[in-house]
Amino acid sequence: MNRGASYWTLTYAALFAMAAYNLTPFFWMVTTSLKTDMEVTSFPPTLLPAELTTGAYARIWSQEGFPLYFFNSIKVSGATALLSGAIGILAAYGFSRFAFKGRTALMAAFLASQMLPGVLLVGPYFKMLSALALYDTHLGLILAQTTITLPFTIWMLKGYMDTIPVEIDQAAMIDGATRWQCLIHCVLPNILPGLVATMIFSFLLAWGDLLWALCLITDSAKQTMTLGITNLVGQFRVLWSDVMAATVIGCAIPAFFYLLLQRYLVQGSAGSAVKS
């Protein structure tokens, strides 16, 4: 179609306006993290750093224990992704390939559990962990995160498995394969990209969580990234360059993976309802 010059001008003007709107807070975050102590506390503030320094990064990395928080977040989120992936594969296969009594009710329960607010569950769960001596452990946090990511993992994986014809399973079983071998050798290789995407979503959901870490972890050596950053904001004096340096590190991993997995995003949380 032939479009006039004004069409292109307007379209690109709108696109650039959107980009500027989206990038402004990121711009503020990055530039603030690169300011010197003097500049970041001066009034009026500068929009561009007069002098660039990576001092804030060095400080939070060497003095504030952020390598440890970073490692803790990787550990908790990684374990969550693996565990919910493993349990999710089994459940998704069960829902996708078998008809059994209570199947729809169970699927409905998994779906409804995604709508519950975290604050409803975290209090009683905290008491439960205390009774089991699992309070203030990464295991307790990982189990909670896994259960939160499990429902969408199951729904997403079931959606992928439904696209693999049942005839493949049947042919393999005629050749003497067990159910287990069908799942491992016929189904999983075919849904591998979807499986990886789903597990990365679990990882990122756990990575971004604050509520559960805040309520279940007190030992500062066990803090996750988000909790460590939140605790960096003191009551009286906030050195914003340090806080912003920590948020840049906390944002980098999710930004990278979400952009990589763009085309899986919609299926990710809106689930199969989005498929027409």
Added chain:
Amino acid sequence: MLGEKWTGYWFVLPGTIMLAVILGFPAVTAILESVGLVGGKGGASLANYTRLLGDTQFHATTWNTLVFVVAVVTFHLVMGLAVALLLNLDVPGRWVFRVLAILPWTMPDVIGGLVFRSLFDTLTGGVNAVGMMLGLMQEPKDWLGSPSWALFSVIMAESWRGYPYVMLILLAGLQSIPRDQYEAAAIDGAGWWTSLFHVTLPNLKPMIVIALVLDIVWECRLFGMIYGMTGGGPGDATQNLSLMVYKQYFQFFDTAYASSVAVVLAAVLLVVALPYMRSTLRKEA
């Protein structure tokens, strides 16, 4: 679908146990606690719920949540639709803008809260700096220190962070609208606005409903963003229901009362999500 009735149960067993123990058990405990059957002394009673009716803090918090959710979700839908329409155009370099378009949503919500707290800071924040540079204000405004401006600021922050997800759902919907409908409309002499209202929006309606329901659920239970930006303050001016439950439970240790607030919130969310859940189950199960 294949037979072997019992094999299916084995596959879904581990997941079901986790759901029952880690989500089901706490959810039921919270309900029992709110009616005094767990941890309480006097036996079953609805005292916590009657207390809700007369608690001005609960009323104010519910009002905050309502104002926040209505404002944020409205912004998300309008902005999400506008950007989705824009990205659906066939322009060179579209993928770059697509990448930029989802960036805000990749930011963990508590980090978004802290970044906006810094932006809205009275003396060192960028909002006041730009406002004064452009001559829009004479002296720095204490955005997060005044009750009504604090709620406004939190709404601005979450409006920014959350809209790309709504946009992605709507963009997926736009891309599935058959082209011939637009061609037919064009032959009938329809302009851009006419096709928007007579072709695009009617076709997009199911996606709009899904986006609306999911966004309402997420914004109703939002925690990290507000905790990071204002902690619910000043006073209780930006406190939403999630923050109120957290504070009652973990700071004031009034766990039974906290549970009753949480149960009310959960019930509202489940009712809101009911149409979405029914259509998903009908399609998939």
